[in-house]
Amino acid sequence: MSAEEKPIASVWTRPQPRQREQLTREQIVAAAIELLDAEGIEALSMRKLGTRLKAAATSLYRHVANKDELIQLAVDDVFGELHMPVSAERGQWRADVTCIATELRAMSLRHRWLAAELGQVGLVHIGPNAMRMAAGLLAQFEVAGFPADERDRAMGTLTAYVIGIAASEAAYLSLIARSGRTEQEWVAGLRPAFDDASHQYQRLREGSSAQQDLPPQQIRDDDFAYGLERVLDGLNSRIGT
Structure with missing residues (x-):
């Protein structure tokens, strides 16, 4: 050889x-x-x-x-910190996948170095805990009725969304941590510069103004949940095809 x-x-x-x-x-x-x-x-x-x-x-x-x-x-x-559903049920698959995705994001934010490393760790997918997560997700997509040739792709689409969002959030939160400020203080400090830079872009200013009284973490949580729901909407359309 x-x-x-x-x-x-x-x-x-x-x-x-x-x-x-x-x-x-x-x-x-x-x-x-x-x-x-x-x-x-x-x-x-x-x-x-x-x-x-x-x-x-x-x-x-x-x-x-x-x-x-x-x-x-x-x-x-x-x-290994992820809690996987004990079993997969057709009527429960979307709620279970949502829980897995939410836990995966939370885990990535607890360990902010993680998301950026996942694309570089060549053999991580054969580690026992990562394999357990992958097998659990595939079981959810199988019982939901996804075509056999799409289950891996459905899992890849879901995890790409979660890890992509988490990588961006982790970088952002690490930057704030280095500043010594809270997230609320950081966002408030950026607002004057944003308002000045966006004065010609009414839609940007309106969107920002609508959220200015919300806690930054709630905005991030809501944005993640919105995107996850849209990903699952798209995946759901493939069931039975």
């Missing part, structure tokens, strides 16, 4: 070191997630993580080959 034909190595299929090791993979991943949540993806390094765990970086390499593998493990670990 040539180098080009060799299967891609996976952290999920490689045996873990024996438990006599000072650290476990679970401890390493948990510490990595804490670091990622606190300081972002740029701050993650094997050396810094080793310091956090009071262990030499070399001991971490017994469990993960490199930083990319560690991120794969961290991503899948946070997917």
